[in-house]
Amino acid sequence: MSMVLLDVRNVKLYYTTTKGIVKAVDNISFELDEGETLAIVGESGSGKSTLAKLLVRVWERNVSLVDGEIYLEGKEILHMPEEEFRREIRWKRIAMVPQASMNALNPVIKIGDQMTEPLLLQGTGKDEALKMAMDALESVGLPRDLVNRYPHQLSGGMKQRVIIAMSIMAHPKVVILDEPTSALDVITQANIMNLLKKLKWEYKLSYIFITHDLSLASELADSVAIMYAGKLVEIGGAEDIYTNPSHPYTQGLISSVPTLRTDKTLSFIPGEVPSLINPPSGCRFHPRCPFYKDRDYLKGLCDEKEPPMVELEGKASRKHLVACWLYK
Amino acid sequence: MSMAKKQREFRILGMTPSEITKEFFSSSTGKISAALFIILVVVSMYALIVLPPNFASVWNNPKYWQLNPQYAPPAWINSLIGPVYSPQVYVHDYTYAVQQQNGVTYITVTFNVNYEYDKPWSEIFIVINNPAIYSMPQPPVLSVTVYRPDGSKITLGPLPINSRVTTFGVASEVISQVNLFYNEEYHVSSIVPTGSSATPYIFYTINNGKLTPLKGTYKFDFVFYVFSQNSSVINRNNLEIVLQGQTYGLMGTDNEGHDLWLGLLAGFPIDLAVGLLSALIIVVIAVIIGIVAGFYGGLTDESLMRLTDFVILLPAFPLLIVFSVLFGWSIWDAVIFLAIVSWGASARIIRAMIMQIRSAQYIESAVIAGASRMWILRNHILPQIIPYILYLLVTNVPGAILTLASINFLGLAGSEYPTWGMLLYYADEFGALTSGYWWWVIPPGLLVAFVAVVFILTAMASEPVVNPRLRYG
Numbered sequence: 001m002s003m004v005l006l007d008v009r010n011v012k013l014y015y016t017t018t019k020g021i022v023k024a025v026d027n028i029s030f031e032l033d034e035g036e037t038l039a040i041v042g043e044s045g046s047g048k049s050t051l052a053k054l055l056v057r058v059w060e061r062n063v064s065l066v067d068g069e070i071y072l073e074g075k076e077i078l079h080m081p082e083e084e085f086r087r088e089i090r091w092k093r094i095a096m097v098p099q100a101s102m103n104a105l106n107p108v109i110k111i112g113d114q115m116t117e118p119l120l121l122q123g124t125g126k127d128e129a130l131k132m133a134m135d136a137l138e139s140v141g142l143p144r145d146l147v148n149r150y151p152h153q154l155s156g157g158m159k160q161r162v163i164i165a166m167s168i169m170a171h172p173k174v175v176i177l178d179e180p181t182s183a184l185d186v187i188t189q190a191n192i193m194n195l196l197k198k199l200k201w202e203y204k205l206s207y208i209f210i211t212h213d214l215s216l217a218s219e220l221a222d223s224v225a226i227m228y229a230g231k232l233v234e235i236g237g238a239e240d241i242y243t244n245p246s247h248p249y250t251q252g253l254i255s256s257v258p259t260l261r262t263d264k265t266l267s268f269i270p271g272e273v274p275s276l277i278n279p280p281s282g283c284r285f286h287p288r289c290p291f292y293k294d295r296d297y298l299k300g301l302c303d304e305k306e307p308p309m310v311e312l313e314g315k316a317s318r319k320h321l322v323a324c325w326l327y328k
Numbered sequence: 329m330s331m332a333k334k335q336r337e338f339r340i341l342g343m344t345p346s347e348i349t350k351e352f353f354s355s356s357t358g359k360i361s362a363a364l365f366i367i368l369v370v371v372s373m374y375a376l377i378v379l380p381p382n383f384a385s386v387w388n389n390p391k392y393w394q395l396n397p398q399y400a401p402p403a404w405i406n407s408l409i410g411p412v413y414s415p416q417v418y419v420h421d422y423t424y425a426v427q428q429q430n431g432v433t434y435i436t437v438t439f440n441v442n443y444e445y446d447k448p449w450s451e452i453f454i455v456i457n458n459p460a461i462y463s464m465p466q467p468p469v470l471s472v473t474v475y476r477p478d479g480s481k482i483t484l485g486p487l488p489i490n491s492r493v494t495t496f497g498v499a500s501e502v503i504s505q506v507n508l509f510y511n512e513e514y515h516v517s518s519i520v521p522t523g524s525s526a527t528p529y530i531f532y533t534i535n536n537g538k539l540t541p542l543k544g545t546y547k548f549d550f551v552f553y554v555f556s557q558n559s560s561v562i563n564r565n566n567l568e569i570v571l572q573g574q575t576y577g578l579m580g581t582d583n584e585g586h587d588l589w590l591g592l593l594a595g596f597p598i599d600l601a602v603g604l605l606s607a608l609i610i611v612v613i614a615v616i617i618g619i620v621a622g623f624y625g626g627l628t629d630e631s632l633m634r635l636t637d638f639v640i641l642l643p644a645f646p647l648l649i650v651f652s653v654l655f656g657w658s659i660w661d662a663v664i665f666l667a668i669v670s671w672g673a674s675a676r677i678i679r680a681m682i683m684q685i686r687s688a689q690y691i692e693s694a695v696i697a698g699a700s701r702m703w704i705l706r707n708h709i710l711p712q713i714i715p716y717i718l719y720l721l722v723t724n725v726p727g728a729i730l731t732l733a734s735i736n737f738l739g740l741a742g743s744e745y746p747t748w749g750m751l752l753y754y755a756d757e758f759g760a761l762t763s764g765y766w767w768w769v770i771p772p773g774l775l776v777a778f779v780a781v782v783f784i785l786t787a788m789a790s791e792p793v794v795n796p797r798l799r800y801g
Binding site for chain 2: 056057058083086087090091098103104105106107108109113114117118121122
């Protein structure tokens with residue numbers, strides 16, 4: 001039994017907007033073991049990127065509520081002073097790889113200067129920081145002298161490797177990967193995935209892998225958590241989730257993944273992700289749920305009461321939990 | 329140790345000075361603009377060295393220019409169209425003899441000139457740089473004998489020398505003697521029109537009833553009668569004889585006989601100073617307003633942008649005209665006013681750039697890594713807007729020069745020093761455009777354009793230096 005590295009308990013993050021309060025992350029709990037890769041899968045707008053940002057304590061100015069506890073190696077980090085978190089935790093214990101977007105790197109600053117920036121701000125000496133950056137570049141398979149290059153001289157895949165190198169530079173325990181390959185072509189995507197596996201082994205990392213792509217998640221994940229409308233609806237070991245998807249939403253997601261050779265019509269989930277300002281009462285998925293439509297006994301239950309987390313039988317060491325009235 | 333040494337290496341925008349030089353000169357634009365820029369600076373320095381410190385008062389003193397012809401084309405015009413206009417001649421090569429008799433000193437000055445032009449010398453000036461002669465009880469007297477190439481001889485004078493400059497051909501004695509000569513020789517009366525100088529008619533003859541130039545060598549005998557034993561009142565050092573030509577110098581002259589070459593030369597430092605000062609003020613204001621508005625946002629941004637809108641909407645040029653007329657502004661007042669009303673658009677663009685940069689992911693990363701506002705400004709924002717600042721600086725120079733040339737062209741916001749715009753104003757005022765005085769219009773116009781081109785080329789060539797995205801390799 002491996003140790004629990006990161007223990008997330010009942011975290012909430014709400015935003016205030018002119019239209020009302022957005023419950024982007026609403027009462028989510030999970031654990032991450034040492035050396036484990038947890039994939040967090042959900043549609044766009046399900047709050048998975050907000051959850052990622054919450055873990056490194058980066059949020060927009062209009063946040064109205066941050067609640068819950070996060071324990072890293074037994075130490076509460078969500079409410080510790082920002083200065084302490086910045087100096088001790090961020091980059092050094094928990095690092096984040098932002099989405100592969102065009103403006104993750106400053107176009108007019110050399111790679112070396114950008115990579116060392118967070119280290120310099122934390123008080124690391126310039127020479128040491130540069131050496132750490134070069135080492136990190138080497139371990140993501142890039143030449144050390146890339147530190148003297150500008151971002152425009154790099155391909156998209158190289159840029160993403162640089163960003164990954166930045167995240168592992170200070171030898172963190174947990175790396176949060178926020179859709180690290182979504183802007184890349186499939187070949188580069190495969191390269192990056194292989195690189196991530198290699199780094200995990202070399203640096204003994206634990207990953208939280210945020211993606212909308214279930215098949216990509218299966219490449220890397222030991223466990224999978226499914227998010228819907230700011231809530232966790234199902235979590236469990238990867239083999240349990242893929243072979244025995246239990247939540248109707250998870251089932252819908254898996255049946256919408258295209259497969260090679262089999263001649264099946266792709267199914268999809270009708271409707272769309274609800275507004276997080278005024279989410280449906282009870283189970284947030286019930287307006288789109290096929291079971292709710294068919295089974296009369298669920299009426300008055302799914303649309304009124306929030307489903308509790310139910311533990312199912314599973315093959316994996318991780319508990320298979322699902323939030324659905326079908327299993328109660 | 330070597331690493332520590334490397335850190336202290338001097339760098340601008342992440343480049344060493346030698347890298348910057350290499351980058352700048354890697355394009356042919358860079359080489360050309362550097363060459364032109366050096367010419368501009370060298371000529372300006374040369375002008376400051378060559379022109380006397382009191383050049384402004386010299387320029388505005390008509391007496392200083394009285395020996396020069398007016399509206400004269402450049403001297404090199406003869407080498408293009410043949411010997412048409414007689415050049416300005418300062419007579420140095422003369423014989424000088426002194427005799428004394430009965431308390432009178434006779435000073436004889438003899439020289440030859442070769443006349444081979446269609447348009448003769450318009451005047452003869454005798455300059456004596458000795459104030460002592462004005463205070464003598466009886467002024468010296470000059471008598472001149474001219475031996476013409478056709479063997480004839482004109483005797484002129486005597487006329488009194490009682491001022492520093494004696495204009496020979498306008499003396500009434502000289503006019504009547506020339507008229508008499510033409511009457512006796514060619515039976516033509518009153519050859520010299522009223523109000524004109526008699527000097528050109530010394531170099532004419534009547535051929536088939538028509539006035540034609542008499543080409544050949546002329547011998548001049550000047551005899552000064554000084555009624556004193558002191559012969560040194562007129563000597564080689566204080567005597568100047570000038571034949572006023574119909575062409576002058578490198579760049580010709582204007583209505584007052586100003587040497588336009590000196591005027592154009594004086595324009596280099598002043599136009600450059602005007603352009604740079606104005607551009608500098610514009611950029612400093614625009615950068616400060618743009619950065620503060622873009623970086624702090626909110627109410628600060630809102631109020632600064634309303635101010636910017638106001639400044640953009642000000643009709644700068646009409647206001648400049650009105651204020652120059654009302655307050656009698658000098659060129660420096662105009663420069664400062666122009667800068668104060670011209671920063672609006674630049675500030676807006678800088679603000680927009682900063683707003684865009686500020687929302688980028690790398691800024692967020694820096695903020696969560698604990699970067700302060702100053703750190704972000706210095707390391708992330710300034711490197712991206714410096715290219716634009718430099719571009720603004722360089723492109724604002726020709727704009728300012730052109731605007732000030734325009735206001736000078738309207739005869740406003742003048743300076744003691746002649747600017748190119750003022751030369752153009754006077755050229756227009758005295759009909760240079762309709763009378764074909766091209767040497768008065770084209771050179772200052774071209775120079776204004778030249779400065780604009782130099783600065784624009786410099787801006788183009790410096791882009792790869794300040795903008796890493798444009799660098800190769």
